[in-house]
């Protein structure tokens with residue numbers, strides 16, 4: 001441990017479009033966030049990560065970037081960003097940007113130049129001739145990973161409006177090094193790297209042999225590690241202890257560990273835990289596996305249970321019968337009360353773990369997923385590209401309810417919201433929960449406060465029941481009961497519990513912390 005701030009930091013993820021809107025256009029903006037920085041400070045997080053806010057046509061709401069060194073005018077442009085950064089720093093809040101190096105927007109000047117036939121620009125993307133698509137690769141959003149531009153095909157691992165860069169062209173690498181420096185020079189504290197494992201594809205673009213779930217030819221290629229090493233050098237060169245947080249989806253934990261070698265990424269999300277259903281054995285194995293295989297390399301863990309791509313924890317853990325959807329977005333019948341109870345327990349367990357934690361906006365209010373958006377309102381490209389088989393990710397991106405009533409539940413000065421809010425949203429409004437004993441918001445605030453005093457490695461506490469996960473760090477013990485029966489804990493002084501129980505008892509579907 002070298003004591004870097006990011007090793008145990010708690011970062012709040014801001015999906016800006018849905019956080020707070022000050023100009024009444026129904027889309028969140030930087031001023032809305034700036035005016036709520038005290039809110040984040042009072043909640044007790046250490047920093048924030050902004051999903052992409054660069055100019056973008058919005059094919060994938062910001063993950064299709066048309067200018068990497070500017071801020072979208074709809075969010076307030078660079079002046080609003082500079083104000084936000086200064087005000088965040090004045091409150092000791094760190095700010096992380098989101099960098100999207102695998103692909104840009106089809107509106108990016110390079111791609112436009114490529115379409116206009118500029119040979120140098122074409123080399124920056126992956127174009128191939130032919131009557132048929134060059135191979136059988138699939139887009140992550142559904143449909144083929146190739147689209148036609150004139151006589152040729154171009155590769156897009158996501159939407160057709162997101163052409164993949166050709167990372168085998170040194171111009172692409174040089175460009176992103178400049179982009180990194182641009183934001184570090186401007187004062188940001190770190191960068192979250194979008195699909196950091198995807199930049200390189202197999203050089204020959206062969207067919208994906210067996211349509212296994214994970215296309216090993218389109219991602220996780222060895223060359224990507226050299227890029228990440230160079231980026232680490234750039235970040236370290238600033239001497240400000242900057243971080244790079246990789247979004248790395250790889251099949252096994254030991255693959256992930258490779259990205260966290262000492263000269264590579266300081267951090268990468270540990271998605272293994274996010275993928276676990278509400279099950280004690282799965283949680284224990286995932287946490288244990290992460291600590292053994294990642295921590296053994298000297299890296300710290302970066303935990304998260306929710307983000308803008310997955311169903312909210314309330315709805316994942318409250319799912320009582322499954323009908324369809326991928327593991328990160330399962331659909332079916334949700335028992336919301338049970339989901340809230342389990343999500344509160346999961347959050348406390350998470351906050352007791354060694355490492356850093358990322359919290360997605362709205363989770364602090366116990367917000368459920370909006371599973372029943374009207375189909376015509378859906379905007380995630382996944383919805384149409386999958387032929388409406390996959391409902392996509394809009395349901396966790398609905399603008400936040402700040403107040404229990406009023407136009408757009410306090411999100412905007414107008415009634416407009418870029419995705420419709422359901423009538424029941426007010427029940428989960430944030431502001432009424434502030435200061436209300438027992439609210440999910442107050443539970444987060446108190447847990448974050450206690451967490452500041454937690455230190456040391458995790459030591460498992462053996463439990464005589466399989467549905468109980470218990471561990472200690474220093475003098476704090478965390479006990480989670482996954483099942484329906486209370487669990488007696490005859491030791492320790494109670495500190496905080498996600499659900500009430502009698503003395504010396506941990507309630508069903510809850511976590512309790514004790515001083516031991």
Ligand code: NOJ
Pocket residue numbers: 060063100158194195247308309
């Ligand atoms: C991962 C991001 O988290 C997701 O929202 C986005 O659609 C894809 N990368 C493509 O950029």
